[in-house]
Amino acid sequence: MSQPTPNIESVLHEERVFPPPEDFSSRALIGSMQEYERLWQEAHDAPEEFWARMAEELHWFKRWDTVLKWEPPHAEWFVGGRLNISYNCLDRHLETWRRNKAAIIWEGEPGEQRTLTYGQLHAQVCRFANVLKREGVTKGDRVALYMPLIPELAISMLACARIGATHSVIFGGFSTQALIDRINDAGCKLVVTADGGYRRGSEIKLKPAVDEALKETPSVKGCIVVRRTGTRINMQAGRDYWWHELMETVSANCPAEELESEHPLYILYTSGTTGKPKGILHTTAGYLLQTHLTTKWIFDLRDEDLYWCTADIGWVTGHSYVVYGPLSNGATALMYEGAPNYPEADRFWDIIERHRVSIFYTAPTAIRAFIKWGEHWPLRHDLSSLRLLGTVGEPINPEAWMWYREIIGKARCPIVDTWWQTETGAIMISPLPGATPAKPGSATRPLPGIEVDVMTRAGQPVGEGEGGYLVIKRPWPSMLRTIWGDDERYRKQYWSEIPGVYFAGDGARRDQDGYFWIMGRVDDVINVSGHRLGTAEVESALVSHEAVAEAAVVARPDEIKGSAIVAFVTLEGSHKSSDELKETLRRHVTKEIGALARPDEIRFTDALPKTRSGKIMRRLLREIASSGSVAGDTTTLEDFSVLEKLRADEE
Ligand code: WTA
DSSP states (O other), X not given: OOOSSGGGOOOOOOOOOBOOOHHHHHHSSSOSHHHHHHHHHHHHHXXXXXXXXXXXXXXXXXXXXXXXXXXXXXXXEEETOEEOHHIIXXXXXXXXGGGGSEEEEEEXXXXXXXXXXXXXXXXXXXXXXXXXXXXXXXXXXXXXXXXXXXXXXXXXXHHHHHHTOEEEEOOTTBXXXXXXXXXXXXXXXXXXXXXXXXXXXXXXXXXXXXXXXXXXXXXXXEEEEEOSSOOOOOOOTTTEEEHHHHHXXXXXXXXXXXXXXXXXXXXXXXXXXXXXXXXXXXXXXXXXXXXXXXXHHHTTOXXXXXXXXXXXXXXXXXXXXXXXXXXXXTOEEEEEOSOTTSSSTTXXXXXXXXXXXXXXXXXXXXXXXXXXXXXXXXXXXXXXXXXXXXXXSSOOOHHHHHHIIIIITTTTSOEEEEBOOTTTOXXXXXXXXXXXXXXTTOOBSBOTTOOXXXXXXXXXXXXXXXXXXXEEOSOOTTSOOEETTOHHHHHHHHHTTTTTXXXXXXXXXXXXXXXXEEEEESSSEEEETTEEEEHHHHHHHHHTSTTEEEEEEEEEEETTTEEXXXXXXXXXTXXXXXXXXXXXXXXXXXXXXBGGGOOSEEEEOSOOOBBTTSOBOHHHHHHHHHHSSOOSOOTTBSOHHHXXXXXXXXX
């Protein structure tokens, strides 16, 4: 079996190779393939010794006794050790010249700026940690953070980590129902939010969604609100408090708790193949170690860099590469609150020019949008401060890669295409910019300590150039520990699909140079603008509307977003299809999940194509959504007339 499923046939053939520029390599932290190979081999031969040696870089209150306890599929790393990630990100730098170095340079969408040095950030974090304690939050409690991209979000995360509370950041683009589900699943005690934030020139209110949600979240005892926009909001006496008022009442002295290596650091929800999002659990030491190392290696960090990762902190990229990775390295991280095209399509280039950003990490979907908006926008800015570019979130098509290289990087800057997932916690496959010759569209080779492979469904490695399933063969320090409250799902989803290895859910192939080419998801998860969405989540949102009997959601390729969402919907008896109803359903999904899940297209149909056993044949719907016809196998289809109707509806 060489092609495990028809949808992971590999079609991309890209021959171009771009070695790192010499002057980059000569100054780089890891400056040659030999050095990379040496590290990789060392980790391969003696993984525990390798990770132990790397862990010396962190600050420990107490050193570990055992590097790894591996009882598949459960891993514990650095057992017996004690540390604090907030201490590693802040206190450690205060004893050095970095005390007065900028930790965060923040720019709001309307244009205001704030800079926090390590000393100032530390003081804010200590204060907010004291606020949390005063509100009754103790070690092990969960705190929900539902905020725009403002420094207070990073401060809240670090404050939670400081006292051993587990944070659960909920992306500000999610709406009430998504908020309720996530708060209840984790049993959060407190919510930290803001009145609102800014996006594309408009104020996006957050507090009203929290007010709605808190009617159905019995575990929540209080709500702290940052005043960001100044809009009028409802403050419920005895429950809601202003951030700025509470911060006045506490001291800036709050020693970091000495936490066990495996202390739960955060839960972050991500989409899976069922309607219920998965609470991915990350713990302290292993997560810190790998985010620390990968940030240093892959972004080749130097003290004089200004590093900018454009991700929202609501996603894992923001957790690992806006907050924890850069701060633990003592870097200066730029944060920008808003949209890339506000007030005009050159906001990012304007920011790079004004602040002299040197490392820029963004998503392929953003790059495709820049291409569409036109190269005159970046060309009008001085981008000479840039020295390194990165991408994450989805496969980057070679043409977008070339545009990024030529127009933004002026053929000078290496590009790191980084593959990883919420579950992996840190980057797993990526070029090292001073070492790895890049091929447009390939995430290249796994990092030292990471053993990946491409296999058939039966667990056989596939041959060179053949498509298969991407797997990880050994536990790694920043791996997810479980799914919050559902360990059975953790076992099934990740460690049972192909026995004995971690199943990533992506298709991939490996070429003759050992380079990995990621081909996208192989399950019912779609990637819209680099954001993961389960088709089942959108379906259950649709079905929760009274007019809808049944819904099937599939992806169709989209030039900018990667995938567009197409929903096939059958209606309850008395409801009639209409454009108004389409709009109503779109709004309904936005209300239930958030605008990111809003279907691009809704098609009403009398029936959905099903197998004899009643399973919806999504493959056929995908074909209809993207090409309008069906070429694949239809032998298991129950009712052929359905296909005819679906096709007819399109005309
Ligand atoms: C996809 C984001 C190709 C992949 C960090 C993965 C990528 C999912 C890449 C995880 C890349 C991420 N090339 N595909 N460089 N990076 N992906 O959990 O399908 O939001 O499984 O984490 O994004 O998405 P998540």
